[in-house]
Amino acid sequence: MESGETRLLWQVLQAEMPDLPAELLSAPSSRAAMAEIVDRCAQVTGGLGALAQAVELLRPGSDESARLRELAGQLTPSAGDIDALRGIVGDVVVPDLAELAREATGGPLEWAGEDVVDTYLELFELSADKRSLTPLIFLELVAGRTPAVQDALREWTNRQAALLEVRYELTRFRNERFPRPAVRETLTLMISISEAEDDEDQYLLAAWRQRDPHEWPPPRGPVVRASRANLEAAVDAIVIDAETAWAAHAGDIRVEFLLPHSLLHLPIAEWRTELASAAPIPLTLQYPVIVRSLERMRSPHWHRAWRMRAKRLSLSNSADNLFLLPRERADPLRDFAVLSDERWTAVAIDTPPAGGPAALSDELASVLRTGIPVVVWHRDGTAEAAAEAVRELMGDTPLNELPQRVAEARRDALRDPANAPAHDLVVLWDDPVRVVSATELDLTGTEVEH
Structure with a gap:
């Protein structure tokens, strides 16, 4: 050169x-x-x-x-390669090395090295073709028996497979020998409901329906106008349309309602789907149903705190991080100071505003401004009742499973009405990953389907 x-x-x-x-x-x-x-x-x-x-x-x-x-x-693997392998398997004890070596070679084998590395090197030396997959298969079998070092050992074998140009063959063996359980992916249907400006009895609805679990935001659907009496029917039509589009999806569904504070009182837990059938089914029995804050999504100056607290929730995911905020003790400045403590990732509040044009309540405003992503309340109860219901539902279960646990508890209540901790529980669960732009959120002046 x-x-x-x-x-x-x-x-x-x-x-x-x-x-x-x-x-x-x-x-x-x-x-x-x-x-x-x-x-x-x-x-x-x-x-x-x-x-x-x-x-x-x-x-x-x-x-x-x-x-x-x-x-x-x-060439035999370099000294650096072997030192790296010894560093990974170290003192790991695999009592059946000879059995694993025989499985790797596919034939009788009466010996095995003293440890994983020695056995690997002996298999390498015995291979007439130095691109043979046999030594790497042996290490894959060892990885399957040693969860503590599995990831690091597979990273090492991946590098060697790339070196020997057998990466495809190694991956195929790994997938066939250690198939991973299928992951049930969740798709989200987010439905926005807001008051129409020209008629206090009219509402505007729009939906964002995922087609791919890794896609967000999906395209917004058409804007629909509905009266207060027809809201349930309008939501039913949106859900049925989504289910029709998802006919080939073999996974879970989550339904979210994006609401302004003035509509948090809506009886979403009582709304049903398939209204045209002889036996309509409550949405909350079919899906995990949560509500979300339209004010928070429209306020980008709150989003940094929101993202920070949501990250904290992913790291400290326990019902012990639930704070009680009764309305009679509400003091905006004190509440803000207390809720600013990063340990709090969820808050139980008293019943939210009953509706109307009133300003955002002091306690809910404090929660949203400090970025806390999870808020729970009882429709007809207190903050204490909501917190007790959450703790009864969750036990030692991670808090991020709360929407699913509420859905399961509602189904359980049909079988045993005496055990219904989640019957009137409302969960506001805001994920900062799933946001849409202010332009998308503005439904006024758009084409409306009647």
Whole structure:
């Protein structure tokens, strides 16, 4: 290689392997420089494979690239690789090494090394083809028996598989031998309801329906106008339309109602779906149903605190982080100071405003401003009653399962009406990941379906 190519090669390798020194000891134009590069790469985990890839990048299809790939495939793992492997498995005891080695080779084998690394090296030496998958299969079997080091060991085997160009084969073996349980992914239907400005008995509804669990926000659906008496029917139509679109989805569904404070009193827990049938079913029996704050979503100056507290909830996910905030003791400044303590990730309040154009209540305003993502209340009870219901429902269960537990408890109550802690419980659960823009939230002046 010319000196310029040698320098470039070294820069490419340094980007891939930060452990390499900044400069070569040999002059870039000398043959000694290439020998030094090969020697240094041989001492770094995955170094020869990275060198082969770098040369292929600079000289695609060249003889040098082909020889390096062959060299990488034939050489015993470097000292650095083996030291890294010993560091991972360390003092891990696997009593059935011989059994695992026999399974890896697929034939009779009367021996095994003294430990994982020795057995791996013996299998490597016995392999006529140094690209053989057998030694890596042995380590995959060990990983399956040693959960404490499983991730690190599989990361090591992934690097070796890439070096030997057998990554696909290793992944296929891993998936067949250790299939992962299918994950039931959840799709969200968020329904916004707000008062129409031109008629106090009219409401505007819009929905955001996920098509992919990793997509947010999805496109907003059409805006629908409905009277107070027809709100339940309008929601029913939105839910049935969503279920029709989700016919091929084999997973869970979550329904969220995005409401201004003046509509938090709406009897969502009593609304039903399939109203045209002989036996309509309450939404809360079919889905985890939560409410969300339209004021918070419309107030970006509250979002930083909201995101911080939501992160805290993910780290400290216990019903012990629930604070009681009865209305008769409400003092906006005191409440703000108390709720600013980051340990509080959920708050129980008294019944929210009964509706109308009144300003946001002091206690709810304090909760939203401090960023607390979870608020619970009883429709006809007190903050104490709501907190007691949450603790009875959750026990030692993580708090982030509260919406699901409430849905399960409501179904249980049909079987045993005497056990109904969640019957009148309302959960406001605001996830800062699922927000939509102010433009999307503005339903006024848009095309309306009657």
